[in-house]
Amino acid sequence: MCGxxxxxxxxxxxxxxxxxxxxxxxxxxDSAGVAVFDPSKEGMTISRVVRCRGKLANLENLLRDSxxxxxxxxxxxxxxxxxxxxxxxxxxxxxxxxSVVHNGIIENHQILRDGLKQKGRVFTxxxxxxxxxxxxxxxxxxxxxxTLREAVRRALKQVQGAYAIVxxxxxxxxxxxxxxxxxxxxxxxxDGENFIASDVPAILxxxxxxxxxxxxxxxxxxxxxxxxxxLDGKRVERAPKEITWSAVSAExxxxxxxxxxxxxxxxxxxxxxxxxxxSVEHNDAFLDGIELPDVATLKKITIIACGxxxxxxxxxKFMIEQLARIPVEVDLASEYRYREPIITKGDLxxxxxQSGETADTxxxxxxxxxxxxxxxxxxxxxxxxxxxxxxxxxxTHAGPEIGVASTKAxxxxxAALMLLAIHxxxxxxxxxxxxxxxxxxxxxxxxxxxxxxxxxxxxxxVIARRYGHARDFLFLGRGNxxxxxxxxxLKLKExxxxxxxxxxxxxxxxxxxxxxxxxMPVVVIAPKxxxxxxxxxxxxxxxxxxxxxxxVCTRGDTDIGSLADECILIPETAPELQPLLTVxxxxxxxxxVADFKGTDVxxxxxxxxxxxxx
Ligand code: G6P
Numbered sequence: 001m002c003g004x005x006x007x008x009x010x011x012x013x014x015x016x017x018x019x020x021x022x023x024x025x026x027x028x029x030d031s032a033g034v035a036v037f038d039p040s041k042e043g044m045t046i047s048r049v050v051r052c053r054g055k056l057a058n059l060e061n062l063l064r065d066s067x068x069x070x071x072x073x074x075x076x077x078x079x080x081x082x083x084x085x086x087x088x089x090x091x092x093x094x095x096x097x098x099s100v101v102h103n104g105i106i107e108n109h110q111i112l113r114d115g116l117k118q119k120g121r122v123f124t125x126x127x128x129x130x131x132x133x134x135x136x137x138x139x140x141x142x143x144x145x146x147t148l149r150e151a152v153r154r155a156l157k158q159v160q161g162a163y164a165i166v167x168x169x170x171x172x173x174x175x176x177x178x179x180x181x182x183x184x185x186x187x188x189x190x191d192g193e194n195f196i197a198s199d200v201p202a203i204l205x206x207x208x209x210x211x212x213x214x215x216x217x218x219x220x221x222x223x224x225x226x227x228x229x230x231l232d233g234k235r236v237e238r239a240p241k242e243i244t245w246s247a248v249s250a251e252x253x254x255x256x257x258x259x260x261x262x263x264x265x266x267x268x269x270x271x272x273x274x275x276x277x278x279s280v281e282h283n284d285a286f287l288d289g290i291e292l293p294d295v296a297t298l299k300k301i302t303i304i305a306c307g308x309x310x311x312x313x314x315x316x317k318f319m320i321e322q323l324a325r326i327p328v329e330v331d332l333a334s335e336y337r338y339r340e341p342i343i344t345k346g347d348l349x350x351x352x353x354q355s356g357e358t359a360d361t362x363x364x365x366x367x368x369x370x371x372x373x374x375x376x377x378x379x380x381x382x383x384x385x386x387x388x389x390x391x392x393x394x395x396t397h398a399g400p401e402i403g404v405a406s407t408k409a410x411x412x413x414x415a416a417l418m419l420l421a422i423h424x425x426x427x428x429x430x431x432x433x434x435x436x437x438x439x440x441x442x443x444x445x446x447x448x449x450x451x452x453x454x455x456x457x458x459x460x461x462v463i464a465r466r467y468g469h470a471r472d473f474l475f476l477g478r479g480n481x482x483x484x485x486x487x488x489x490l491k492l493k494e495x496x497x498x499x500x501x502x503x504x505x506x507x508x509x510x511x512x513x514x515x516x517x518x519x520m521p522v523v524v525i526a527p528k529x530x531x532x533x534x535x536x537x538x539x540x541x542x543x544x545x546x547x548x549x550x551x552v553c554t555r556g557d558t559d560i561g562s563l564a565d566e567c568i569l570i571p572e573t574a575p576e577l578q579p580l581l582t583v584x585x586x587x588x589x590x591x592x593v594a595d596f597k598g599t600d601v602x603x604x605x606x607x608x609x610x611x612x613x614x
Contacts, residue, residue, distance in 0.1 A: 001027040001028050001079045001103065001198075001399030001400060002027055002028045002076060002077065002078050002079050002101075002102070002103035002104075002198070003020075003021060003024025003025065003026075003027040003028060003077040003197075003198045003199070003202065004024075004074070004075070004076055004101050004102075004103050004164060004165075004166055004185070004196065004197060004198045005020035005021055005024065005074065005075045005076075005195070005196065005198075005203075006073070006075070006101075006166040006176050006195065006196035006221065007020075007071075007072065007074075007193070007194075007195055008071075008072045008174070008175065008193065008194050008221055009071060009072075009190065009192060009193025009223045010071055010193065010223065011071060011193065012069055012070075012071065013036055013071055013073040014034060014063065014067050014068055014069070014070075014073065016195075016206070017034050017036070017073050017074070017075035018034070018059070018060060018063070018075070019205070020075060020195075020197055020202035020203065021034075021056055021076070021077045021202070022056055023199075023201040023202045023251065024197065024198055024199060024201070025055070025056055026251060026400060026402055027077065027079060027103075027198060027199065027399065027400065028077050028079025028080075028399070028400060029056070029078075029079070029400070030053070030054070030078050030080050030085035030381075030383070031051065031052060031053045031054060031077075031078040031080075031085050031086070031087070031089065031090035031091075032051065032052070032054075032056045032058070032059040032075070032076065032077045032078065032090065033050060033051025033052065033059060033076055033091050033092055033101075034049070034050055034059070034063075034068070034073055034074065034075040034076075034092070035047040035048065035049045035050075035073060035074050035075075035094065035099040035101075035168065036048055036070040036072070037068075037070035037072045037168070037173040038068050038069065038070050039070070039173075044170065044171055045070075045170065045171055045173040046170040046171070047099045047170055048068045048070075049092050049094050049099060050062055050063055050068065051076075051090035051091065052090060053085050053086050053087050054085075056077060070173070072168065072173050072174070072175075072176060073168075074092055074099065074101050074167075074176060074196075075092075076091035076092060076101035076102075076103075078090060078091055079382075079399055080382035080383060081105050081382065081395065081397055082105070082106075082109065082126060082127050082128040082129075083125060083126030083127045084126070084382060085382065085383050088124060088126075089126055089127050091127075091129060093125060093129050093130040093132075093133045095121070095130065095133035095134045095136075095137045096133075096134075096137035096140070096141065097137055097140055097169045097170040097171065098133045098134075098136045098137040098167060098168070098169050100130075100132050100133040100136070100165055100166070100167050101129075101165065101166050102128075102132060102163055102164070103163070103165075103183045103198055104161060104162035104163035104164060104165075104181075104183040105128065105161050105162050105272065105275050105276065105397065106129075106131060106160070106161040106162075106163065107160045107161035107275060107276035108159070108161065108276075109128035109131055109161075112131045112135065112158060112159070113131055116131065116134045116135070116138070121134045121138075131159075132155060132159065132163070132165055132167075133167075135155035135158060136148075136151050136152055136167055136169070138155070139151035139152075139154045140169060147220075148168075148169050148177050148220070149177050149218055149220040149227075149229065150233070152165075152167050152177045152179055152218055153179075153218055153229070153231060153233060156179055156181075156218070156231065157231065161182075161276065162272065162275060163180070163181050163182070163183055164178075164179070164181075164183035164184060164185040164198060164213075165178065165179050165180075166178045166196050167179075174222055174223070175220055175221060175222045176196065176221050177218060177220055178213065178218070178219045178221060179213075179218040179219070180213040180215065180216075180217055181216055182215065182271075183198070184198055184199060184212075185198060185212075185213045186198070186199065186203070186210050186211070186212050186213070187210060187211040187213065187219055187221065188203035188206060188207045188209070188210050189209040189210065189211065189226065189240055190207045190209075192223055192224070193206075194222070194223060194225075195207065196219075199253070200243055200245070200250045201250040201251045204243065204245075204250050208243045208244075209240045209241075209242060209243075210240060210241055210242075211226065211228070211238060211240045211241070213228070214236075214238075216230055217229070217230055217231075217236055218230070218231070257403065257591070257595070257601040258402040258403040258602045259403030259405055259407060259495070259591055259601050259602055260591055260601075261403075262401055262402070262407045262408045263407050263408070263454065263584070263588060263591065265399070266407065266408045266411050266412075266450050266584065267447040267448065267450045267451040267454070268447070269396075269397070269398040269399060269408040269411065269412050270411055270412055270415045270446060270447045270580070271447045272398070272399075272412075273396050273397055273398070273412045273415040273416055274415060274419070274443070274444065274447075275397070277419055278419065278422075278440055278443060278444065279440075280437065280440055280441060280444070283426070283433060283437055283440065284422070284423070285418075285419040285420075285422035285423040285440070286423070287392075287394055287423055288394065288395075290392040290393075291392070292348065292374075292376070292392070292423075292424070293346055293374045295324070295326070295427045295428045297346060298326060298348060299326075299344070299346075299347070300326070300327050300329065300344075300347055301320060301326055301327070301328045301329070301347075301349075301350060302328070302329045302330075302331060302336075302341070302343075302347065302348070302349050302350070302368075302373075303317065303328060303329070303331070303349075303350045303351075303352060304330075304331050304332070304333045304336050304349065304350070304351050304352075304361060304364045304365065304368075305330075305332075305333060305351065305352040306332060306333050306334060306353075306358050306360055306361055306611070307358075307406070307490070307611075308354075308405075308409070308410050308487060308490065309352040309353050309354060309361075309409075309410075309413060310330070310332055310333075310352075311410070311483045311484075311486050311487040311490070312352055312378075312410055312413035312414055312483075313330045313350075313352045313417075314330050314482070314483035314486070315414055315480050315483045315484070315579045316328070316330070316350075316352070316413075316414075316417035316420070316421070317329075317330050318480040318576070319417050319418050319420075319421035319480070319576060320417070320420065320424060322421070322576060323421040323422060323424070323425035323430065323439075323576070324421055324424035324425040324427075324428045324430055324431065325425075325428060325430040326424060326428065332360075333351070333360035333361040333363070333364040336364045337363055337364045337367045341367075341368075343368055343371040343372065343373050344372075344373075345372035346372070346373070346374060347372075347373045347374065348373070348376060349365065349368040349369075349373040349374070349375050349376070350375075350376050350378065350420075351364070351365045351376070351379075351386050351390065352377070352378045352379075352413055352417075353377060353378075353379050353380075353384075353386050354379070354380045354396075354398075354401060354406055354409035354413070355379075355381055355384060355609065355610035356379040356380070356381040356383075356384025356385055357381070357386070357610045358386070358610065358611055359611060360611075361386060362385050362389060365377065365386060365389050366389055369389065369390075369391075374391055374392075375389065375390040375391050375392075376390055376392040376394070377393050377394070378393075378394050378395075378396060378416045378417065378420070379393055379394075379395060379396070380396045380397075380398050380401065380409050380412070382395055394416050394419070394420065396409065396412035396413055396415070396416050397412070398412040401609075402602065402609075403601070403602045404494070404495075404602065404603055404604055404607050404608070404609050405491055405494045405495050405590070405604065405607075407587050410487065411450070411580055411583065411584070414579055414583075415443075415446070415580065418576070418577065418580075421576075422436065422439065422440065438574070439574055439576065439577075442573055442574045442577060443574075443577060445573070446573065446577055446580050446581070449570075449571040449573060449581055450580065450581065450584055452570075452571055453570050453581060454584065454588070456568060456569075456585065456588070457588055457592075459568065460568060460585055460588040460589050460592055461592045463550060463568070463589065464591075464593045464595075464596055465592070466566075467521040467548065467550065467593070468496070468593045468596040468597060470498065470519060470520070470521050471498070471499065472499045472500065472501075472515065472520060473489065473492055473499070473500040473501075473520075473522075473523060474489075474500070474501055474508075474512055474515065474516070474520060474521070474522045474523070474547075475488040475489040475492075475500060475501065475502040475503065475523045475524075475525070475586070476502075476503055476504075476505040476508060476522060476523070476524045476525065476535070476538060477502070477504070477505060477524075477525035477582070478504060478525075478531040478534060478535055479530060479575075480575070480576070480579050481525040481527070481578060481579060481582055482502075482503075482504040482505075483579065484525055484579050484583050484586065485502035485503060485504070485523075486502035487502070487583055487586065488500075488502060488525075488583070488586030488589070488590070489501055489502035490502070491586060491590035492586075492589070492593060492594075494607060495590055495594040495599060495601050495604045496590060496593045496594040496597055497599060497604075497605075498593065505524070505531075505534065505535050505538040506534065506538070508541065508542075513541060513545070516542055516546075516547040517545060517546055517547065518547070520547050520548065521548045521549075521550055522542045522547045522548065522550070523550045523551075523552070523586065523589070524538070524542070524549055524550070524551045524552070524564070525552045525582045525586075526539070526551050526552065526553045527553060527554045527570065527572075527578050527581075527582060528554040528557060528572065529554075529575040530575055536559070536560070536563070539551070539560070539563045539564065540563065548565050549563060549565050549566070550564065550565065550566040550568070550589070551563075551564035551566065551567050552568045552570060552582050552585050553567055553568070553569060553570070554569070554570065554571075554572050555569040555570065555571055555572065556569075556572070557569070568585045570582065570585065
């Protein structure tokens with residue numbers, strides 16, 4: 001994610017930048033920095049960059065003794081994507097005249113970096129952001145008369161990917177330039193001063209008058225005013241908006257809880273997981289250059305994880321076995337290392353972890369590595385303990401997840417596992433051209449479909465109120481939707497404290513059927529696809545015992561309505577991708593039940609976001 005701030009005006013800007021960054025720390029906190037114009041003795045105004053690894057407090061300590069005193073500046077709080085958290089990778093990045101802060105991912109970073117190196121440019125960080133600083137500086141040097149805005153525009157013409165950037169150039173202390181594509185950026189309009197930020201909370205204490213930048217727009221921000229153009233240099237005119245939220249609700253983007261905000265963020269988060277990794281043209285998925293063991297000799301993959309990440313791992317088993325035909329075992333990390341697992345040298349052991357810090361998962365992966373396995377992880381927090389212990393890491397790029405109940409971390413884990421499955425399937429050659437093409441094309445539509453499902457929140461809220469008094473819930477699913485039933489039950493337990501069980505639909509007759517009566521809501525995941533008919537038979541069994549059925553089913557399904565009491569209709573997708581969609585209504589259902597009951601949704605009792613003890 002990352003948080004960005006910028007200021008142009010008459011006030012000393014370092015305190016304004018730091019306060020803004022504090023309000024954006026929820027977007028990332030592995031390093032922070034500022035660049036502020038400091039008038040120098042020679043009459044040149046150059047930017048002074050102060051940055052370091054760690055939370056904002058570290059930067060504040062650094063600034064305590066020598067604070068830049070200028071009136072124009074930019075700041076950044078980082079959530080690492082390219083390059084581990086370190087002093088060198090912290091933003092702002094400076095090249096020649098130009099300082100830049102960036103939120104996003106540059107997809108064609110390698111090609112651009114190689115081209116710039118050929119021109120003699122020297123890189124001092126591992127980030128994709130530094131490329132932008134070099135590109136803009138090149139433009140300023142090539143054409144001495146070009147404006148900063150125009151130099152940024154020319155540079156961005158070469159860039160593919162997601163970005164929100166703020167740029168300043170030495171000797172142009174009266175302006176900063178901001179640009180946006182896919183990552184958010186808002187301009188705050190003050191009186192004789194103007195602000196830029198990733199999100200409203202950073203500027204709300206200064207102004208409520210804002211202009212949200214749209215895709216492909218570039219803004220030249222001076223203390224006297226703001227001018228916006230598009231990527232072709234054409235002027236854009238738009239009236240500013242007045243923000244009416246309180247500072248607290250602004251941090252949650254107007255949502256009541258972080259969990260609800262994060263449910264809504266999933267379309268964006270999954271888009272970021274896929275960014276630059278999925279190619280229709282090459283019919284393949286790319287894993288950031290990770291060199292996996294040769295599939296010709298790879299006999300087995302073992303996935304280890306805890307909690308919600310374990311549910312993602314269970315779905316991953318379906319994905320990898322179906323597409324790559326490599327056997328996959330899934331283990332709870334807390335069990336794995338105590339059962340003397342059989343590890344053969346060269347086995348691929350994959351840890352799945354949002355935090356990258358879960359003690360059980362970390363210990364399990366260390367044990368596997370000791371025994372000669374090739375260790376890899378899918379993680380959200382860059383350079384956390386688990387990625388540091390593994391030979392390869394595939395990051396989900398979900399951004400910080402604050403709600404204890406995991407939502408966007410889960411769906412991005414599913415997306416990352418699907419990328420891995422496609423990648424392996426293309427190499428084992430079990431995923432043929434036509435199927436790969438269709439699957440990749442469908443995969444790219446998933447974020448859009450997730451956003452569509454989030455639009456059903458109103459209907460799901462009504463259902464939640466209707467059944468929120470129940471003492472127990474049962475969740476049923478088949479095949480790759482069985483882990484989603486487990487996840488649906490876990491979500492409900494975690495935040496609403498209602499007892500819930502997830503079951504494989506076919507197993508219902510071996511036990512849970514005894515529990516069913518008119519007081520028992522049964523949530524059935526029943527999208528069209530393999531196993532649909534069998535799930536319908538299970539529904540008949542529930543109905544015959546007066547159970548209340550809440551069905552998650554495919555839009556256009558006209559049969560299920562006669563059996564189910566409630567139908568949540570979701571868009572159709574490929575069977576392999578269904579879990580990415582079917583889980584979203586279940587997240588919303590548990591959220592609204594918990595909200596209805598008035599529990600502490602973001603910090604449920606007895607739970608922790610990251611469990612670093614055994
Ligand atoms: C805790 C959290 C869960 C999470 C689990 C594993 O129990 O409350 O939401 O799924 O840990 O965490 P990890 O960071 O390894 O995914």
